[in-house]
Amino acid sequence: MESPPVYRAGFVAVMGRPNVGKSTLVNALLKQKVAAVSPRPQTTRRRQLGILTTAQVQLIFIDTPGLHQPRHKLGEKMNQEARSALEHVDLVLFVVDASTPPTDEDHLIAEVLRPLKRPNKTLLVLNKSDRIAAHDLPAMEAAYQALLPGAALLSISATQGDRLEALLEWLLASLPENEPFYPEDQITDLFERDIAADLVREACLNLLRDEVPHGIVVRIDEFTERGDQGAFIVATLFVERESHKGIVIGQNGAMLKKIGSLARHEIETMSGRKVFLQLNVKVRKNWRDDEKALRGLGFGG
Ligand SMILES: Nc1nc2c(ncn2[C@@H]2O[C@H](COP(=O)(O)OP(=O)(O)OP(=O)(O)O)[C@@H](O)[C@H]2O)c(=O)[nH]1
Ligand SMILES: [Mg+2]
DSSP: OOOOOOOEEEEEEEEOSTTSSHHHHHHHHHTSOOSOOOSSSOOOOSOEEEEEEOSSEEEEEEEOOOOOOOSSHHHHHHHHHHHHTTTTOSEEEEEEETTSOOOHHHHHHHHHHGGGOOGGGEEEEEEOGGGSOGGGHHHHHHHHHTTSTTSEEEEOBTTTTBTHHHHHHHHHHHSOBOOOSSOTTOOOSSOHHHHHHHHHHHHHHHHOOTTTGGGOEEEEEEEEEOGGGOEEEEEEEEESSHHHHHHHHOGGGHHHHHHHHHHHHHHHHHHTSOEEEEEEEEEOTTGGGOHHHHHHTTOOO
8 A cells, every 4th residue: 555645844944145046046936926136135134934835845945134244233133033044944055156156255154054964954056057157067066065065056047947946856855744834825924014015125225226225124104905906005214314315215206206116016016916105215313223223123132
């Protein structure tokens, strides 16, 4: 008699320096956008789950803020968030950028991962392999393998969808037997309003330059359902300085309008319904270094 098929489920920490494509990878595996993505580093500020459930397996990805050299208290908290994701996980994806050799930050992360002493539980993921010529890839793979000699290694492209099947196969083969931890229709642990706040910030990261978007935090003040008219959302963008306020609003409000329409489009795509979005801008001086302000904005610890 055939034994009944086993169900596998577990937690997978997605670690790496900023901007290597961790959130893009989680969205690609889920085939649905749950995490904000942008071309700028430090897009992800908190841990966020992306949950993939099939008939045989439940993979719970923990997307983390990129580990980096912090320059303010917010950065320190983001690093803590990322490191604490390593507690009680079954597997680790160490995501790196295949188009550039290992950086100091990659070395630092490897040092964090090396003492875990479970090399078979860590997969080195060389993402963005679409940005390197095929004949240069083996040398790059060797350079990254040297960071974590015992770990398995796979080159992928999250944006092109290359080798994601192989990545899922590795995860499936390495996961322990478990019953599912989350209901099958749950895809993340964030509420829709939190994702909406992140998508507003994502729009800021895409449209504003230099330090301005990094000094923005978004608070959702109102999120109400209006039946056929969709969702009514009011949000405040807090900036660090008076001078940033003018930049975010722009001439005759043009920049804020652009941010609003880009964010609205993303929120509508994410939630599958119409959205009315109203944005306000306020100054909260140096909030990134203000312990109380950080706590009020949900960066506890
Ligand atoms: N060419 C290419 N670009 C990619 C790939 N994966 C991600 N990117 C791009 O890399 C940039 C950063 O992606 P994110 O997913 O925000 O990176 P992250 O690692 O989550 O960054 P943080 O949240 O800041 O730590 C975005 O512009 C993505 O479109 C890939 O496979 N190929
Ligand atoms: Mg991210």
